[in-house]
């Protein structure tokens with residue numbers, strides 16, 4: 652097991668930021684920690700990276716407990732904190748050499764810095780001070796510093812926030828590429844990020860995990876509804892549509908247009924088509940709404956909000 656989080660509670664004074672959080676991550680997984688602002692994502696990451704202690708509970712990284720063996724844990728982890736704090740008056744190389752020094756890389760430093768500049772695509776900007784870099788290139792410096800000691804685990808706190816669309820695509824690709832050889836946890840409040848980069852999502856809201864599943868399974872969750880919209884060439888009786896197997900709810904949503912709800916597992920489209928043929932109706936259009944992670948996320952976090 653790469654990371655084990657066991658029943659973590661974290662209080663900031665009276666504020667409960669994490670409320671019984673547990674999960675396990677296998678080596679090689681890319682996991683998205685997904686949740687709205689204030690959910691507890693950064694707090695969880697700071698506990699895993701030994702920046703703050705949990706109030707209750709334990710975390711281990713490759714078998715090392717974060718309290719008892721924080722030095723070993725830090726060696727295993729590369730961490731890109733939220734807002735990517737950098738020494739902006741340093742040159743890129745100078746900064747990476749400084750970080751390499753903190754990791755005692757010694758004689759390996761110059762080679763390792765070269766390698767990081769190459770991997771993260773920093774060479775075109777290599778003569779510049781960090782101050783002069785765009786947000787996208789600053790994120791590359793942040794990733795380079797997180798990777799410099801060749802850690803097994805990468806913890807990336809909102810690595811793509813504040814990037815413009817082009818930078819976003821570049822950094823996502825870079826993370827996906829780097830992630831092939833590492834265990835990665837990245838946090839985000841944007842569902843598309845998880846769909847783009849992660850094999851698994853842990854959804855957290857108000858300090859509690861509300862879902863933990865593969866990205867693929869989350870979008871076809873049991874118990875969620877499937878929605879089909881169909882348009883006929885003429886008005887029909889609503890009762891006809893209710894006869895279609897699996898249909899739970901029918902609404903008239905436009906001229907000769909109906910929106911039907913069924914279980915997520917049932918695809919009613921074939922039966923709907925047969926019904927049209929039987930009754931001599933023409934189907935002008937038929938569309939099944941994709942159950943996006945975004946919808947799931949909203950359902951889950953709203954459910955949670957209604958039971959404070």
Ligand code: ADP
Nearest residue numbers: 663666668686687688689690691692693694695
């Ligand atoms: P996220 O990263 O998901 O936005 P955080 O982990 O930063 O969430 O915060 C979780 C909760 O804990 C929030 O309600 C936040 O206000 C609170 N919090 C975070 N850091 C501190 C702190 N140092 N002192 C007091 N409250 C904090």
Ligand code: MG
Nearest residue numbers: 692693694733
């Ligand atoms: Mg945060």
